[in-house]
Amino acid sequence: MTARALFRLPYSDTYTIVEQGSGHPEELAAYGALDGREGFVIAPFAITAAEPLLLLRPDRIETRRTTSETEVAGRARRKHGADAADRRAYAGDFARCHSQLLAGRFAKLVLARRATERMARRVDAEQLFLRACRLYPRMFVALVEAQRCGTWLFATPERLLSGTSGRWHTVALAGTQRLDGDAARFDCPPKPHAPADETIAWDGKNRREQRIVADYIADTLRPLTTGLSRSEARTVRAGNVIHLRTDFDFTLADGQGIGNVINALHPTPAVCGLPKDEARRFLTTAEHSPRSYYSGFMGPLNICNETHLYVSLRCMAIDGDSCSLYAGGGLLTDSIEEQEWLETEAKMETMRNVIGDTVTDE
Ligand SMILES: C=C(O[C@@H]1C=C(C(=O)O)C=C[C@H]1O)C(=O)O
Structure with missing residues (x-):
């Protein structure tokens, strides 16, 4: 085995292992080259020679059950304190982005950062x-x-694109609130298609942030698709935070491949900004x-006729x-720097x- 991917779809109690038996994953020059291909895709935020778009060949595919252990509930982690240098660097990056927004050069910018944790021992990724x-x-x-x-x-x-052959789905996910205390037990929606909890209030800034993403997706998809449907924005939970999500369903217009749709969508203003390039x-x-x-996308492409590409967030x-x-x-x-x-x-x-x-305090 020279490369592998393990993935578990939302709400599923099984996961899939995809292994490439020999050679390295194929490096593709552009998203369009994904059309008609099969494998596990991993794409960076921006394709470069050092960080290529990769397609892992599915030489072996195995499905296993996730265990039902509940061992995670009481795990305590030692307190994390952000490094002062990281905090200063973020403040500098924020000021650079904010001045561009104030000057009207961008309607939205998504600012990201990295934090490194040293572990007591080698990490067992599986x-x-x-x-x-x-x-x-x-x-x-x-x-x-x-x-x-x-x-x-x-x-x-965050789903980027999923579907079988006919109907395709994507989402506009943005706007964030932390779930604290008792609210962290709150479940919305508890099941895939359950109604969302609409008692949650969202401020104007979060709503605008999310609407920018939803409008961009609708405008981008319209010329490439037929039968495009757009839901209302609703509240969904993601671990210890909640977001606003609009769902889109569509069929590809004649002559369109998903490579072209990905090329048009990625990176959306949920992770990048406007204007996009x-x-x-x-x-x-x-x-x-x-x-x-981070903020690229990954997932199975046409594996057993199913495609589930997700935006590479909440990751390490x-x-x-x-x-x-x-x-x-x-x-x-x-936007206010401390809140961001x-x-x-x-x-x-x-x-x-x-x-x-397993986090240490050093
Ligand atoms: C950029 C991230 O998340 C994205 C940005 C969000 C926001 O700005 O509110 C919310 C969900 C994601 O679309 C991330 O998780 O790193």
């Missing part, structure tokens, strides 16, 4: 994958191991830590005894809860 499956039943959980991209663990709430260029230089495979890169966690948040002109920092901390909790009590 154990962490299984723990993430137990902790986050609503999320798409995946572990990818390949020489070219390294080892990544994800527990993401300028925002992507700006962020790749403005952010002090490169995003690598694992390297020996070190875990690099990534998170970002959408900025508008009225706390939002990235809340999103990083998703992976901090997975590494649990």
Whole structure:
């Protein structure tokens, strides 16, 4: 085995292992090259020679049951204190983005950062994958191991594109609130199609942030699709935070492939900004830590005729005894730096809860 991916779909009690038996995953030059292909895809935020778009060949596919252990509930993790240098670097990045927003160069920018945790011992990535499956039943959980991209663990709430042959689905997910105290036990929706809890209040800034994403997706998909439907925005839970989500369903217009749809959608203003190409260029230089495979996308492509591509969020890169966690948040002109920092901390909790009590204090 030279590369492998493990993935668990939301609400499923089984996970799938996809292994490539020999050689390295294929490097593809562009999203269009995904049309008609089969395998497990892992795409970076921006394709470069150092961080290519990879397609893992499914030489072996196995499905296993996730265990029903509840061992995770009481795990205590030692207190985490953000590094002062990280905090200062984020403040600098925020100021750079905010001045661009105030100058009217961008309608929205998503600023991201990285935090590295040193572990007491070498990380057992597969154990962490299984723990993430137990902790986050609503999320798409995946572990990818390949020489070219390294080892990544994800527990993401954001679908980029999924479907079988006929109907396709995507979402506009944005706006974030932390669930604290008793509210953290709150479940919305408890099952895939259950009604959402509409007692939750959202402020204007979060609603605008999410509407920008939903309008962008609708405008992008309209010329490429037929029968496009758009739901109302509703509240959904993702671990210890909640978001606003609009669902889209569509059929591809004649002559359209999903590679073209991905090329048009990715990266959406849920993870990048508007206008898209300028925002992507700006962020790749403005952010002090490169995003690598964070905020790209990954998932099975045409495996057993099903495609489930998710945005690579709530994730970490694992390297020996070190875990690099990534998170970002959408900025508008009225964003407040301290609140945005706390939002990235809340999103990083998703992976901090997975590494649990193995974090050391050094
Ligand atoms: C950028 C991230 O999340 C995205 C940004 C959100 C926001 O700005 O409110 C919410 C959900 C995601 O679309 C992340 O998790 O790192």
